[in-house]
Amino acid sequence: MTLDAHVVVQRGSLGVDVEFSVGDGEVLAVLGPNGAGKSTVLRVLAGLLPADAGRVVVDQDVWDSADRHVPAHQRSLGMVFQDHLLFPHLSITENVAFGLRSRGMRKATARATAEPWLDRVGLADLGDRRPGELSGGQAQRAALARALVGDPRVLLLDEPLSALDARTRLAVRAELHRHLSDYAGSAVLVTHDPIDAMALADRVVVVEDGRVVQAGTPAEIARRPRTDYVARLVGLVLLPGTGAGAQVALDGGGLVAVAEDAAGPVFAAIRPESVALYLERPAGSPRNVWPLRLVAATPHGSVVRCDLDGEVPLTADVTATSFAELGLAPGVAVWASVKASEIAVYDR
């Protein structure tokens, strides 16, 4: 089963034009900031929003094209929404059986088909409850069962974990991973959380301002981000420049020494924990030393993330102890150094 999609749609001032395909049993994450058009793409795939152009094809069936629009209720799909949207007036079992009933199954048969699914998501004892009586995590599990019960060809997940608190999210993410591994159709997961994308998806497309800016496996995305947004998500500082031998001349000015030879337009990616800060110019002759100014400092787990400005805009993670010992504060001038071997370089 394959989902081929090219979605072109205008939403207010945002023009969305996104193309991807999702294979048999594959999970594709659509990762991007809020307002990038991710959910719009999902609504088009679901048939809830007509596209302006493009096409949606599942196997050989055309769901959307210039002269065809299959309405949502005739598409073989399951959808999980951010805030579960379980019907408040129906019991959990009736919610899960809803899709089977509306596709013509008899009441008793639908209930009998729904119950094993409740069991699979760990809600076997809660079938008679109303959605309002469930916790957030339980409700989202029920919503997943409701989406999967008809064995749809396409599964759409719209920020399925973002309404959950941190602890519940971990548990539900692990369970979602298990169910996605068992799922035979094509799954599309929309999220703004890189951890969701990395943990759940086989492939990731990054969408910004309605366009795909990067696509690849989660590992590729994490190792070689191509936009500032992705770089920030995976915790890297991205410096575009032009390679010349063992040096990269940055587009914004400044030189960075690297360990391997580079040529042409490249990215230099620096991990914040590999940046060391000094009050005096460090002794010896490290090749990458820049005088910078600290503009902002925010606690980040056990370290303090320091945003630096100057010839080379950098981010450095320093331990809270050294932050205090150095007497750092916004506005303070520092020297930053990075070993050449710590800098990743790849073509733009």
Place this chain on the structure above:
Amino acid sequence: MRARGNGGVPLPLLVPAALAVAFLVLPLAGLVVRAPWSTIGPQLAQQEVGQALRLSLLSATLATGVSLLLGVPLAWVLARSRIRGRSVLRALVTVPLVLPPVVGGVALFLVIGRTGILGRPLYEHLGVTVPFTTAAVVIAETFVAMPFLVISVEGALRAADARFEDAAATLGADRWTTFRRVTLPLVAPGIAAGAVLCWARALGEFGATITFAGNFPGTTQTMPLAVYLALQRDPEAAIVLSLVLLAVSLGTLLLLRDRWLGRGPGQGVAA
């Protein structure tokens, strides 16, 4: 700390609010005080009272039924569909709300009266005459009361989360199934509230009824008409009839409030 007694209500609001309560409650209290309690039994036993009460309850209930059957779909069209001229449609629907009921009665007469636009063919081909029948009472009450239901259900539909309908669509439900199995249960409290308003308005209908249906005991003389007539020849009887209407209205309101109203739309029929 402010005194607990007035709940922190500023004086310029408290005084008018108290006056408003007095203004609304005192007339009703007066009705109760002036009632001829000693003769109330025989008064109520009169045949005309029972007739008028039965007719009022019957016609108001039928009018509410018709309003539900036609008004809920209309409210859905106003709230959910994307047809053109919706705002014009909504304005037209609300006209009977502001129209003097007597004018409504005249208008109905012109259309469904024996020589009216629809009334003449009805009479000539089918021999049906609408005015001055119980059917005319129901029509007049529906005309005046249905907008209350439509407005209140439309409000409930707008307040209800339309994404539930999206969820139903992704679960294979067409729009009619979605309406029946999702939308309708979600807005049930709003529909109940609208139906109560509509019923109460129909029960009290006077102007359109007397204009279009006349005042014939047993067929078109509803309670409000009986009250008005009684006031001219036997004020005590008018008070008794008014008390009956008051009791019916209050009773219905209390009964329905416990059952449906005063709950959020989210939990409506859940418990």
